[in-house]
Amino acid sequence: MRGRAKEMNQTAKAAGWQRRGRRQRRILYAVLAAAVLLLCCRGLASEELEVTFHHLYSPKIAGGENLRVAVLSDLHDREFGPDNQDLIRQIAVLKPDLIAVAGDMVNARNGDPDVILNLCGKMVEIAPVYYCPGNHESNLMYEQGSPIESRLLELGVHVLVNRAEETTIHRTPLLIGGIPTSPEDYAVYGAEFFQEYEKSGAFKLLLAHYPGLYDGDLAEGAVDLGVCGHYHGGQIRLPLLGGLYHGDTGLFPRYSGGMYRLANGTIFVSRGMGGHNGLPRINNRPELAIIDINGRQEAVSP
Numbered sequence: 001m002r003g004r005a006k007e008m009n010q011t012a013k014a015a016g017w018q019r020r021g022r023r024q025r026r027i028l029y030a031v032l033a034a035a036v037l038l039l040c041c042r043g044l045a046s047e048e049l050e051v052t053f054h055h056l057y058s059p060k061i062a063g064g065e066n067l068r069v070a071v072l073s074d075l076h077d078r079e080f081g082p083d084n085q086d087l088i089r090q091i092a093v094l095k096p097d098l099i100a101v102a103g104d105m106v107n108a109r110n111g112d113p114d115v116i117l118n119l120c121g122k123m124v125e126i127a128p129v130y131y132c133p134g135n136h137e138s139n140l141m142y143e144q145g146s147p148i149e150s151r152l153l154e155l156g157v158h159v160l161v162n163r164a165e166e167t168t169i170h171r172t173p174l175l176i177g178g179i180p181t182s183p184e185d186y187a188v189y190g191a192e193f194f195q196e197y198e199k200s201g202a203f204k205l206l207l208a209h210y211p212g213l214y215d216g217d218l219a220e221g222a223v224d225l226g227v228c229g230h231y232h233g234g235q236i237r238l239p240l241l242g243g244l245y246h247g248d249t250g251l252f253p254r255y256s257g258g259m260y261r262l263a264n265g266t267i268f269v270s271r272g273m274g275g276h277n278g279l280p281r282i283n284n285r286p287e288l289a290i291i292d293i294n295g296r297q298e299a300v301s302p
Contacts, residue, residue, distance in 0.1 A: 051287075073134070104135065174202055226267035
């Protein structure tokens, strides 16, 4: 009996060692997986500015011409180099015909527009700047009483708040409009403007900070190119799936970044250039986008 008991005791000990071994291996694997994930995230959380190139075909563009639009959004007071010199230099090298700003270039909680005023003061020397405010600029203007709009206008920036301006670039007439209104407030503040705006036969470039407008009210609107921001590229971008999350939409925003063909037009949603929530941008570098618009079916070289 003693031998049998000793054998059973040894068997129990061995089983215990096996369980502890398996538990320790699981802990080790979990630690290793966490370490690998952390290293990958650190590698993918690059804050280096990325320039992306996009092409849009339009028969409205005068024959043989190319219209180049630089798109910026969601800077949130960030600076690329001292006083954004690196960003300004990059824009100048790309030689845009116009610069479209889709809002949230400031942080409302800071209440100081100097970063974007300095940037816009330099950008207007490169090309005409058309600026549609986002929710952060709107907070500054309408809740904090900031003179940011008048100061931008003094610099020569075209600030578009539910209005549009006509211009001609390379013999192509354009009607450039802006709707800073959220989807919830569109019926009150944006609908009347847009109903008139979409009647134009010119090339319609519409800056609207909220992509969510194209989930509803503007889904079938006649817009040649809509430009949006706000979703920050979904903060974390997953291969094949795109952006992961935004507070307005929850998981997997429908328009998290890039070009999207709609019923009667095309929209481009910028991944943005900064952030205000302290979260890292994973696999989602800050984006300066270039859109070349012309009458050719194929893309032009950068």
